[in-house]
Amino acid sequence: MSIGNSPEDDRPSVGRALQQARIDAQLTVEEVSTTTRVRIPIVHAIEQDDFSRCGGDVYARGHIRTLARAVSLDPEPLIGQFDAEHGGRPAPTPAAPLFEAERIRAEPRRPNWTAAMVAAIVAVVGFVGFTMFNGGEKNSGGPIAADDTTGARKPAPAPSTTRPTVKPDKPQPSDSAIAGLPKDKVTIKVTARDGQSWVSAKDANGKLLQDGLLKQGESKTFTDKKRIDLVLGNAGAVQLYVNGKEVKQVGDEGSVERLSYTPGDPQAG
Numbered sequence: 085m086s087i088g089n090s091p092e093d094d095r096p097s098v099g100r101a102l103q104q105a106r107i108d109a110q111l112t113v114e115e116v117s118t119t120t121r122v123r124i125p126i127v128h129a130i131e132q133d134d135f136s137r138c139g140g141d142v143y144a145r146g147h148i149r150t151l152a153r154a155v156s157l158d159p160e161p162l163i164g165q166f167d168a169e170h171g172g173r174p175a176p177t178p179a180a181p182l183f184e185a186e187r188i189r190a191e192p193r194r195p196n197w198t199a200a201m202v203a204a205i206v207a208v209v210g211f212v213g214f215t216m217f218n219g220g221e222k223n224s225g226g227p228i229a230a231d232d233t234t235g236a237r238k239p240a241p242a243p244s245t246t247r248p249t250v251k252p253d254k255p256q257p258s259d260s261a262i263a264g265l266p267k268d269k270v271t272i273k274v275t276a277r278d279g280q281s282w283v284s285a286k287d288a289n290g291k292l293l294q295d296g297l298l299k300q301g302e303s304k305t306f307t308d309k310k311r312i313d314l315v316l317g318n319a320g321a322v323q324l325y326v327n328g329k330e331v332k333q334v335g336d337e338g339s340v341e342r343l344s345y346t347p348g349d350p351q352a353g
Contacts (some may be wrong), residue, residue: 098148098162098169099133105155106131120150121336127151139317139340140282141170146338270347272312273325275303279337282317314343326350 096104106116113131117124129137130147138144145163152159274283276298285294288310298304300321306312316322319335326345335341 095165097133098166099131101157101162102148102151102155103131105152105157109155111155116151116154120154121339122147122150123340126340135166135170137340139284139315141166143282143317143338143340144170147340150338268347269307269309270312270345271305271307271327272314272345273303273305274298274314274316275323275325276300276321277323279318279321281319281322282315283322284315286313287311309347311344311346314341314345316341316343 095101106113113124113127116122117127120127126137126147129135130144130151135141135144138147145166148162148166149159152162272285274281274285276283278300280297280299283294283296283298283304284292285304285306286292287306287308293306293312294304316324316334317340318337319339319341320337322334324331324334327348327350329350331350334343
């Protein structure tokens, strides 16, 4: 009794299945890239079963699902095949953060000059009133000055009731001014604003500055004298500041973007 190969052994690879479906649909790689907004080199790599350019298994699954729908394939069997060939879906991420994110410092409280001024005026008025009250008591029961010529008694002069002028303090300079960033360096701040994102960053010498998952709400800042190279997964969820200026429309949700920046105005290379 002979045992034949199972149907799963005869099925094409994930990349081959996507390529054959694209050819059957009479679509070019450029047309699929335009429809799905997945870059042409990544489409070519996936069709060759090279998922290293996707930025991780999470984004590889997203690309497979997007490309499958573009060529009228059911994505779920392909996702299952990909998981089986790459060790299955990853275990849930623990609650502890993968790395320490930047924490927003609370702005120091400004002194309440209005309240201080009111308190000072109240103190002056109270002092003047106390002085006037004591002066009145002395006039009513205290000694009376005598006139040298007639001998008639004259009341002692009442104390002056003129209030001292209180000059308001000069307004203090605002402590919220932000110093400008150095113009001879490139400074990049990446924030996972609308969802988590996989971020990889290298300096001009190829040194890896960051390579990991940035959870929603977390930020990372990178600085170099010449250039910063970025790879952003799920780019549509990222808020990006380059040299103090926000970069609009970094990418779409689920897309992987490769960007390079140098000192000066933020212009992606």
